[in-house]
Amino acid sequence: MSYAFQKLPQLVDHRSSIPKKGSYSRRTRKITHRVWHHSLTKKTLGGSVAAAFARFHISLGWPGVGYAFIIEPQNVVKTKKGNRARIVYANDINQRTYHVGNSNQFSLGICVAGDYRSDKLDDATKASIAELHAALVADQIGNQDKSHHEMPGYSWKACCVYNYKEAFKLLNVSKPTAKTPATYKIQQGDTFWGIAHNLDGITVEDLITANPKVDPKKLKVSQTINLGKAKNTFTRKPSQPKKPQSSYKYPLPSGILRSGSRGNGVKQLQQALNAIYFKCGSVDGILGPKTVDAIRRFQMVYLPYEVDGVYGPNTRKKLQAVLKSKGY
Ligand SMILES: [Zn+2]
Structure with missing residues (x-):
């Protein structure tokens, strides 16, 4: 079986040659979401290519690069239609790679190399985004597009910050849209x-x-x-002003706390973890190995895709919810 995307002249199939350390398991659910990422590495850097991302992801203990497709702006391919950024087919679409935590099972990961907080999408890259998108639509792989930060649990993530929907339109690709019945x-x-x-x-x-x-x-x-x-019948009520942290029994610090952090925020975190029996020893305001371990144990239970022992916005949100569920 061959797909429309495999016929794109700027696509190279590196599924068997890209660095890997094992293999991802097969999906047990159909792909519904096409999820767009960027690499957050400047597009002109030597490391802004698929093979470098693969080595980085392997260093995290993953079987291989976390995306099915990587678009490389620095590798320009001349095609009959003009210049195109190379598309590396890195993992079989049926493999459940790691890129959106709990949503990996039904999400296809596509990464455009570059840091689009400051980089700009060039025309060759936009054209490759548009053509890959059109081919995936034709192949019926997924039925909707989302940026990484539109997926559950990632609203804080600066990914992808380019306007992927705008890029789809570049080639005036007509999208067969089935009308939703009333x-x-x-x-x-x-x-x-x-x-x-x-x-x-x-x-x-x-x-x-x-x-x-x-x-x-x-x-x-x-x-x-x-x-x-x-469609659009629900309008969000203006959200209630959030209760100030000081009104809680266990106020939680904001920001990021990691091994070696010190201060009142660490004390607050230690008190909160102890209160819900993720024991981290004495409340000393120093984020040492016991506290890192308690954060990890908490994440293993509540954020199994983000076990890093670092306290950040996702851990804070979960911790707040767990404290609330225990009546604090
Ligand atoms: Zn991402």
Whole structure:
């Protein structure tokens, strides 16, 4: 079986030659999301190529590079249509590579080399993004596009910061868009989350708002719900001003704390971890091995894809939620 993307003249298949240390397991779910990344390394640097990313990811203990495709702006390929950035096919699309934590199972990872907080997408790169995207759509690999920071748990991540949707339009690629029907009949096993997950532009909140008489926890087979009509029905209420940390029994510090950090923030973190029985010894305000270990143990339970022993925004958010669930 060959895919449309494999016929792109700027694509090279390096699945068997790129550095690796093992193999990723196969997906157990169909790809629904195409997730766009950048490498956060300046695009002109020697290390801004697929093989270098592979060596870096192997150094993290991963089987190989975390993406299926890497677009390399510094390797320009001349094609009949003009200059194109090389696309490296690095991992089989059916392999569950590491790039979006809990969402890896159904997400295809595509990385454009470069740091687009300061780099600009050049035309050859935009064209490769547009053509790869069009080919994946034609191949029916995934049904929606997201940037890394649009995936659950990554809203804090500066990835990808380029306008990927704008890049798709560059070639005026016509996208066959199936129209969402106005209503939908519930089938065995459906959940609001599952239904919204597979549709572009409709959220779980939209479905709940558009179906006030339907209890999402008790969906009945053959029940009709509003679907296409649900689009944009939910408007977020202005969020409640957050309670100041000082009003909590265990206020949590902001920012990043890692091995060697010191101060009141570390004390607060130690008190919080001890309170929920991730014991880190005495509350001394020094982030030593015992505290690193407690953070790691906490992450293993609550953030299994981010076990690094470093306290940052994701760990803080989870810790806050766990404290709340214990009544603090
Ligand atoms: Zn990313």
